[in-house]
Amino acid sequence: MSLKRKTAVIGTAILAQPGDDPRSLEELLYDVVQDALRDADLTIEDIDGIVVGSNDQFDGRAISIMAASGSVGGVDRDILSTPSASEHALVMATLRIASGLYETHLIVSWSTTEASSLSEAQRLGADPYFHRRLPLDENAGTALQANVMASSVPGLNDLAAKLAANTRSNGARTRSSVSLKGGALGKLPYPLTDEMVTAPVTGAVAMVIASEDYVAENNLTGVAWINGMGWATETGYLGDRNLNEALALEVARDRAYGEAGLTSPLTQIDVAELTDVSPYQELMVSDVLGLSARADWETDVASGLFSADSNLPVNPSGGVLCFNPVFCTGLIRIAEAANQIRGCAGKHQVSGAKTALAHAASGFAMMYQCVLILGAEPTGEIA
Amino acid sequence: MKAPRVGIIGIGQSVFTRRRDDASYPDLVREAVVLAMTQCGLDFDAIDGTVYSLSPDAMVGIGNAERLGVDAVGGRYKPFLRINTGGATGISSVAAAYYHVASGACDVVLTAGADKVGECGDSQTVLNKIWDPIYERPLPQGTITMLAMSGVRYQQKYGMTQEDMARVVVKNRYHASLNSNAHLRKEVTVEDVMASRHISWPIKLMDCCPQSSGGGAMVLASEAFIKANKLDAVWITGVGHCSETYYLGDRMGKGQLADHADAYALSKSIRRSYQMAGITNPQKEIDVAELYAPFSNTEFHSIEAAGLAEIGTAVPQLNEGRYTIGGDIPVNPSGGTLCTNAIAVTAMIRVAEVALQVWGKAGAHQVKGAQRGVASGNGGDHQFFGTMIVES
Numbered sequence: 001m002s003l004k005r006k007t008a009v010i011g012t013a014i015l016a017q018p019g020d021d022p023r024s025l026e027e028l029l030y031d032v033v034q035d036a037l038r039d040a041d042l043t044i045e046d047i048d049g050i051v052v053g054s055n056d057q058f059d060g061r062a063i064s065i066m067a068a069s070g071s072v073g074g075v076d077r078d079i080l081s082t083p084s085a086s087e088h089a090l091v092m093a094t095l096r097i098a099s100g101l102y103e104t105h106l107i108v109s110w111s112t113t114e115a116s117s118l119s120e121a122q123r124l125g126a127d128p129y130f131h132r133r134l135p136l137d138e139n140a141g142t143a144l145q146a147n148v149m150a151s152s153v154p155g156l157n158d159l160a161a162k163l164a165a166n167t168r169s170n171g172a173r174t175r176s177s178v179s180l181k182g183g184a185l186g187k188l189p190y191p192l193t194d195e196m197v198t199a200p201v202t203g204a205v206a207m208v209i210a211s212e213d214y215v216a217e218n219n220l221t222g223v224a225w226i227n228g229m230g231w232a233t234e235t236g237y238l239g240d241r242n243l244n245e246a247l248a249l250e251v252a253r254d255r256a257y258g259e260a261g262l263t264s265p266l267t268q269i270d271v272a273e274l275t276d277v278s279p280y281q282e283l284m285v286s287d288v289l290g291l292s293a294r295a296d297w298e299t300d301v302a303s304g305l306f307s308a309d310s311n312l313p314v315n316p317s318g319g320v321l322c323f324n325p326v327f328c329t330g331l332i333r334i335a336e337a338a339n340q341i342r343g344c345a346g347k348h349q350v351s352g353a354k355t356a357l358a359h360a361a362s363g364f365a366m367m368y369q370c371v372l373i374l375g376a377e378p379t380g381e382i383a
Numbered sequence: 384m385k386a387p388r389v390g391i392i393g394i395g396q397s398v399f400t401r402r403r404d405d406a407s408y409p410d411l412v413r414e415a416v417v418l419a420m421t422q423c424g425l426d427f428d429a430i431d432g433t434v435y436s437l438s439p440d441a442m443v444g445i446g447n448a449e450r451l452g453v454d455a456v457g458g459r460y461k462p463f464l465r466i467n468t469g470g471a472t473g474i475s476s477v478a479a480a481y482y483h484v485a486s487g488a489c490d491v492v493l494t495a496g497a498d499k500v501g502e503c504g505d506s507q508t509v510l511n512k513i514w515d516p517i518y519e520r521p522l523p524q525g526t527i528t529m530l531a532m533s534g535v536r537y538q539q540k541y542g543m544t545q546e547d548m549a550r551v552v553v554k555n556r557y558h559a560s561l562n563s564n565a566h567l568r569k570e571v572t573v574e575d576v577m578a579s580r581h582i583s584w585p586i587k588l589m590d591c592c593p594q595s596s597g598g599g600a601m602v603l604a605s606e607a608f609i610k611a612n613k614l615d616a617v618w619i620t621g622v623g624h625c626s627e628t629y630y631l632g633d634r635m636g637k638g639q640l641a642d643h644a645d646a647y648a649l650s651k652s653i654r655r656s657y658q659m660a661g662i663t664n665p666q667k668e669i670d671v672a673e674l675y676a677p678f679s680n681t682e683f684h685s686i687e688a689a690g691l692a693e694i695g696t697a698v699p700q701l702n703e704g705r706y707t708i709g710g711d712i713p714v715n716p717s718g719g720t721l722c723t724n725a726i727a728v729t730a731m732i733r734v735a736e737v738a739l740q741v742w743g744k745a746g747a748h749q750v751k752g753a754q755r756g757v758a759s760g761n762g763g764d765h766q767f768f769g770t771m772i773v774e775s
Contacts, residue, residue: 004387004487049624056467057446062439062512063469066763069629075640076648078624078655079767080475084435084449084465091464092479098486101386101622101659124446233463236450251460363450368463 002259003098006378008215008223009338011040011208016201016323025059025112026071028204033072033108036206039344044073047208048102052081053089053109055327057121060114072108072206086111086205087330087360087370091231093209103214110204111327118200118326125364127237135189136238138277138326139197141364143189145243146280150191152244153294157191160279163301164196164321167276170308171318174348196278196321203325205332212378224341224356227380228262228373230255238364249288249361249369260373260380265290265357269312269373271340271350272357273333276319281366282306285359286314289371308348316340316348330360334372341374386659388606389484390616391773392491393423394735397597399566399723401501408443411497412455415598415728419493423602423614431489432462436476436496436599438469438727438762441509443499456495456600462488468624469513469762470675472496473599473731474769478622480603490608497598498727506594506726513764519631527591527678529631529764531583534680536635536644538585541695543683545585547702549576551679552589552721554707559718561708561747566595566723576679585680592677592724599728601735617742621662621772623655631764646681649759649768650688656757657690660772665690671740671756672706672714673733677724681761686714689757708750716740716748730760734771741775 013035017028037043050072054064061067065081068074080096082088086109093105115121119137126136134140150156188197215223230252234241262268272291276282286292291312292300300306306314315321317336320329337358339345354377360370373380395418397403403411420427433456435449445451449465456463462483468475473496480494500506507525514520522528537543553573559565571589579588609616625648627641628634634643641647662668672689676682683697691712692700700706706714715721717736720729737756739745745753753775760769 002487004485055447056440060512060516062441062509063467063763065467066469066513066629066766067515069626069763069766070633074626075628076651077626078652079468079626080479080624081467082464083440083467084447084463088464091462092466092482095479095482095486095488098488099386099482101482101485121446124440124444125448125450127451128445231462231464232460233453233458235459236453240454247460255462363447367450 004100005098006212007094007097007209007226008212009207009226010210010220010223011036012335012338013039013206014332014335015204017203026067029068029071029108029110032204032206033106036208040208042208046104047073047077047106048104049078049096050074050106050108051089051093052079053083053086053331054081055083055111057124058112058115058118058327068108072106085330085362085368086328087334090207090331090334091229091370094226094229097209097211104208104210107207107209109328109331111202111325113200113202138364139192140189141238142278142281143192144238145365146191146278148243149280149284155298159297159301161193161195163279163282163306166304166307167315167319167321170316170348171322173308174318174346192278198321198324200324200326203323203328205328205335207335222342224338224374225378226372227375227378228256228260231370234367236367243365246284246288246366246369249285252369252371253289256371256373262373266312268355269357270353270355271316272312272314273317273336274315274319274359275330275333275361276315276321277361289357289359313350316350330362330370333360334358337372337374341376387485389481389619390604390606390609391601391619391738392604392609392614392616393419393602394738395419395422395600396564396732396735398564399595399597399725401594401596403499403596408448408497408499409452409455411596411598412452412495415497415600416456416493416495419600419602425491427457429491430457430493432483432492433458434476434479434483434492434494435463435465436473436494436727436731437465438467438472439509441512442503442506442726456493468767468769470726471730471760471762471767471769473728474734474758474760474771477601477731477734477771478624478769481619481622484603484605491602491604493600493602495600496727498725499596500594500724500726501596527586528583530678530681531586533643534585537680537684540644541698543680543698545577546573547698548585548590548679549573550702551682552576555715555718555721558708558716558748559722562717565718566593586678590679592720595723595725597725599731599735601731617738618774619771620774621656621660623652623770625652625768627766629766644684645694646684646688649685649761652768652770653689653757653759656770656772662772669712669755669757670753671716671737671750672712673717673719673736673758674714675720675730675733675760677720679721682714685759689759708748713750716750730769733758733760734773737773741773
């Protein structure tokens with residue numbers, strides 16, 4: 001089924017908090033929301049509804065959305081929260097606009113590093129009877145998946161290291177204030193290395209979206225149309241999954257590509273932002289999304305397929321590898337892809353980008369999968 | 384753009400009780416899902432997506448516990464997301480499911496969840512952690528003390544007494560005695576309530592909701608699907624949400640943004656729902672109400688916010704029986720939140736109970752001839768409000 005009307009991204013803001021920045025969480029949220037509203041040339045009075053994605057364990061607040069009420073402009077306004085994933089906030093807001101009951105929406109997500117141990121906070125997500133005693137944080141889930149992949153692809157560990165270097169090279173063009181050195185907080189599980197992941201930082205992202213009717217009535221230009229959107233989940237138990245495949249991603253892909261009328265991703269997509277929780281996952285996602293088949297990984301990585309100068313730049317922003325506010329990295333991928341279409345991606349702008357692919361993943365070993373196709377023009381099933 | 388009609392075709396709820404040692408957390412979710420799926424007669428292949436209803440993770444002691452519920456709701460390889468607006472989560476989840484259908488994304492959507500509040504140790508210790516760690520958490524603030532302050536203010540403004548509060552308990556316990564799914568089903572007297580110990584003045588033990596365990600599930604579908612498959616349904620015709628401030632201090636004293644005695648954002652949310660449903664005179668047009676009121680005093684301002692009484696006039700009307708089954712507009716004929724509170728699904732049960740009423744399937748607590756009802760949910764620190772109109 002397709003949505004009943006189109007939605008477009010009309011404003012974004014991505015905020016990284018340097019270590020010496022004294023702003024409180026509420027101040028950060030206020031600032032990132034105001035930046036996104038300015039980018040959309042709107043005020044909070046123009047916003048019909050808000051959807052927030054945040055994580056209670058990372059924030060140390062039992063209902064973390066509560067803190068957002070004032071600072072994101074939620075007082076006297078309509079707020080929903082999707083704590084399952086930051087990208088789910090975008091999905092929910094898009095559905096609300098497509099329903100015809102809202103014309104505009106603000107989407108906000110953030111991730112802090114104030115928890116004494118993010119690893120311990122993540123381990124609370126494991127089943128309390130069977131898995132909690134395992135050291136199962138998100139890096140462990142990523143590493144388990146990497147090992148399964150490596151067992152079926154000879155030389156994958158070397159390939160992953162090369163891909164990570166390529167992505168860091170992309171990130172080095174655009175990021176100056178964020179560490180590009182890599183590394184994690186604590187010891188990494190094999191086969192992950194310091195070069196393949198980056199320590200979590202505090203960050204926030206806000207997006208403003210509007211209905212096709214609102215875009216037309218206000219003569220908005222330079223917007224990024226959401227032409228396809230798919231989302232799906234794996235089961236919660238890692239033991240019940242074959243980590244060498246991503247069936248939920250296939251479901252999300254089919255829906256998004258189908259809605260957008262995308263049949264040849266390699267030729268139709270100008271730029272992609274993938275959630276590279278590690279280069280192993282980036283490769284798996286590239287395969288499922290039709291960007292680089294498994295059999296071609298070695299030659300594709302060697303030829304720089306994913307570099308910012310290639311025909312299909314992947315993660316020109318540097319991806320999660322260069323900026324890792326853990327919980328909101330998925331929504332940041334979508335904002336980055338939208339910025340490419342809107343021509344406001346800054347130093348990592350891909351010239352002439354008309355169609356962008358955004359992929360978001362959350363949970364252990366990419367449990368939640370989300371795919372968006374953004375375009376400079378409304379295309380697809382209801383265009 | 385006219386909002387499309389979305390129908391409710393299946394409802395499942397546990398027999399709520401304090402503890403469910405016989406069932407794991409996902410088991411409780413599954414229990415409600417099976418009941419809802421059985422009622423609508425569909426199998427899981429017909430479900431296009433799921434909205435998972437879960438409020439604070441800390442209540443079940445599992446981070447992002449919705450992940451462990453994916454298979455309980457048959458969600459694997461399908462669209463799935465979780466909603467959390469605190470105590471309003473249940474009604475927000477039904478609303479989110481509504482948007483899944485109304486947007487055209489799905490024909491049939493399941494929303495489900497469960498809670499084990501009675502097994503969490505002490506819910507107030509968990510709920511203290513919703514507040515700002517610097518300013519309000521150390522007071523110590525809890526949802527009882529929070530709404531005791533509202534009660535004090537309501538007493539001062541409108542003359543409510545503790546006996547008036549007790550009469551809300553008497554009414555709702557009577558209603559719950561007729562509802563086989565309710566947690567607290569023993570009838571009580573005003574004297575019983577007055578004799579119970581104070582928890583946070585003027586709220587006494589029997590003025591408080593219980594800590595309940597159990598699950599809830601609902602199946603929603605598009606009008607086209609319902610007609611094509613000749614399914615029985617009732618219809619969601621109004622949906623609203625509205626929020627208040629985070630800091631309670633912003634609802635008190637000089638410069639207040641809203642008065643803590645009243646439920647300003649609830650009234651605004653309900654007005655949005657009424658407007659969408661075309662309701663202009665709720666006292667004439669609403670037959671039944673399920674209003675989220677976890678403490679007896681809060682039922683009064685909820686009734687007023689729903690427009691079922693003018694501001695400050697709910698007390699005498701409740702005392703005269705207007706909101707009792709058999710009265711003009713029964714409020715919480717299920718016994719309400721005051722008699723059952725499994726937080727993650729409590730507000731969903733409000734919608735489900737209104738749906739059962741307008742469907743004529745509410746059993747012993749059926750309100751005769753109910754055609755149209757209003758449901759509400761409150762979450763956060765009396766901060767997030769969701770409301771819904773359901774019609775036959």
